[in-house]
Amino acid sequence: MLDLTPKGLSERGALRVNPCKTCQPVGAMYAALGVHRCMPHSHGSQGCGSYHRTFLSRHFKEPAVASTSSFTEGASVFGGGSNLKTGVKNVFDIYDPDIIAVHTTCLSETIGDDLNAYIQDMEIPEGKRVVHTNTPSYVGSHVNGFFNMMCGFIKYLSEKTGVPNGRAAVFPGFVNPGDMRELKRMLRAMGIPFTLFPDTSGVMDAPMTGSYAMYPRGGTTIPEIAALGDCLRTIALGVLTSEEPANTLERKCGVPYELLPLPVGIENTDRFLMTLSRLGKNEIPYELEEARGQLVDVILDAHFYLYGKKIAIFGDPDTALGLTSFALELGMVPKYVLTGTPGDAFTRLAEDLFSRYGAAGCVARASADLFELHQRIKNERVDIMLGSSYGKQIAKAEDIPFIRAGFPVLDRYAHSYFPIVGYAGAMRLLEKILSALMDRIDRDAADEDLEAVM
Numbered sequence: 266m267l268d269l270t271p272k273g274l275s276e277r278g279a280l281r282v283n284p285c286k287t288c289q290p291v292g293a294m295y296a297a298l299g300v301h302r303c304m305p306h307s308h309g310s311q312g313c314g315s316y317h318r319t320f321l322s323r324h325f326k327e328p329a330v331a332s333t334s335s336f337t338e339g340a341s342v343f344g345g346g347s348n349l350k351t352g353v354k355n356v357f358d359i360y361d362p363d364i365i366a367v368h369t370t371c372l373s374e375t376i377g378d379d380l381n382a383y384i385q386d387m388e389i390p391e392g393k394r395v396v397h398t399n400t401p402s403y404v405g406s407h408v409n410g411f412f413n414m415m416c417g418f419i420k421y422l423s424e425k426t427g428v429p430n431g432r433a434a435v436f437p438g439f440v441n442p443g444d445m446r447e448l449k450r451m452l453r454a455m456g457i458p459f460t461l462f463p464d465t466s467g468v469m470d471a472p473m474t475g476s477y478a479m480y481p482r483g484g485t486t487i488p489e490i491a492a493l494g495d496c497l498r499t500i501a502l503g504v505l506t507s508e509e510p511a512n513t514l515e516r517k518c519g520v521p522y523e524l525l526p527l528p529v530g531i532e533n534t535d536r537f538l539m540t541l542s543r544l545g546k547n548e549i550p551y552e553l554e555e556a557r558g559q560l561v562d563v564i565l566d567a568h569f570y571l572y573g574k575k576i577a578i579f580g581d582p583d584t585a586l587g588l589t590s591f592a593l594e595l596g597m598v599p600k601y602v603l604t605g606t607p608g609d610a611f612t613r614l615a616e617d618l619f620s621r622y623g624a625a626g627c628v629a630r631a632s633a634d635l636f637e638l639h640q641r642i643k644n645e646r647v648d649i650m651l652g653s654s655y656g657k658q659i660a661k662a663e664d665i666p667f668i669r670a671g672f673p674v675l676d677r678y679a680h681s682y683f684p685i686v687g688y689a690g691a692m693r694l695l696e697k698i699l700s701a702l703m704d705r706i707d708r709d710a711a712d713e714d715l716e717a718v719m
């Protein structure tokens with residue numbers, strides 16, 4: 266498999282092979298699903314909408330509900346205004362959401378549809394809302410789509426009434442519902458009143474109840490998004506994902522923000538909790554201290570299986586940076602750290618981490634693809650790979666232990682119910698990394714060297 270991947274690296278400005286990202290509307294749709302009783306609406310042709318829904322459904326193993334403007338040749342020539350108007354009316358009439366969140370696609374962006382004007386012109390039923398964002402897929406990645414959709418909600422809905430509500434606005438970054446649950450657990454443990462936005466827990470991990478609910482119980486509500494403007498402060502998690510919406514909220518409503526890395530690993534989780542501690546003037550409770558201590562204990566116990574092991578990390582920028590930070594804490598060498606999302610800031614932040622830990626010879630690449638990762642691995646092997654399902658072929662071709670984390674994970678179940686954030690998430694990652702490395706030792710051991718105790 267992949268035998269023909271050449272070792273020689275070359276600059277490929279206009280070609281990506283096995284990309285490490287997907288298109289903006291996928292992220293916009295995911296953010297919109299994190300709003301209670303929201304129907305994401307894809308303003309483009311049916312194929313785009315189907316692809317985005319399928320992509321999310323394959324990762325979460327849950328239906329990703331969304332509607333589409335269903336462009337045909339006519340809309341491509343005359344603009345999609347009438348499609349959107351009819352689509353919004355039909356969606357409110359038939360599916361009765363509280364809010365429709367429209368995002369654009371390549372086609373509607375290319376023909377220059379003016380969504381602002383269309384939405385101002387349409388009749389929206391009493392008590393219902395329509396918001397939009399622009400998500401041209403030839404810019405950025407699904408991560409940009411995610412934060413652009415957040416900005417869309419904030420621009421339309423968030424208001425400053427002048428009466429502070431004493432809450433923290435917490436932006437979780439592009440993470441799984443399991444991560445959002447863990448973030449909420451830590452916030453509650455710290456005694457911080459908060460609004461998590463968006464919140465896909467209870468939507469993309471909704472339980473089987475025996476009856477289908479188009480709008481499950483989870484999601485940030487419209488009044489909660491409106492009240493973001495009265496929050497004391499925004500805690501924006503994921504430096505490269507959450508700054509834009511935090512900035513939008515600050516510009517619109519004057520809510521100051523604290524920008525933090527995704528709390529993956531020990532130091533990043535410490536920073537998150539210390540920020541909450543300062544904000545709420547609360548001590549960190551024993552349950553969190555205990556979890557941290559347990560994590561450190563296991564790392565110490567198992568350090569000789571981890572130290573110096575080379576790891577390749579790939580995925581969304583903030584996830585990859587968090588995983589890199591944790592790998593360094595484990596004494597591993599993050600030999601290759603890649604994201605498909607463009608942006609020099611990613612490379613800079615990864616290189617800062619390398620130099621802080623004195624990790625020499627590591628390579629960080631933004632706007633990269635997995636073909637390049639394979640080429641680099643062919644030149645210098647790693648001991649383990651950590652990233653999305655798309656690394657699977659490389660892992661098989663090169664016979665390298667492989668752990669799935671981040672987005673998308675299309676070929677495993679239940680992963681999105683578990684966190685990678687917080688001390689609990691770090692413990693889970695640690696167990697997976699250790700098991701993969703130790704399974705390899707067992708597999709390669711001669712019969713006489715196979716140890717029952719390790």
Ligand code: SF4
Nearest residue numbers: 288313316370371402
């Ligand atoms: S045409 Fe654009 S928006 Fe549609 S699926 Fe392709 S990249 Fe995504």
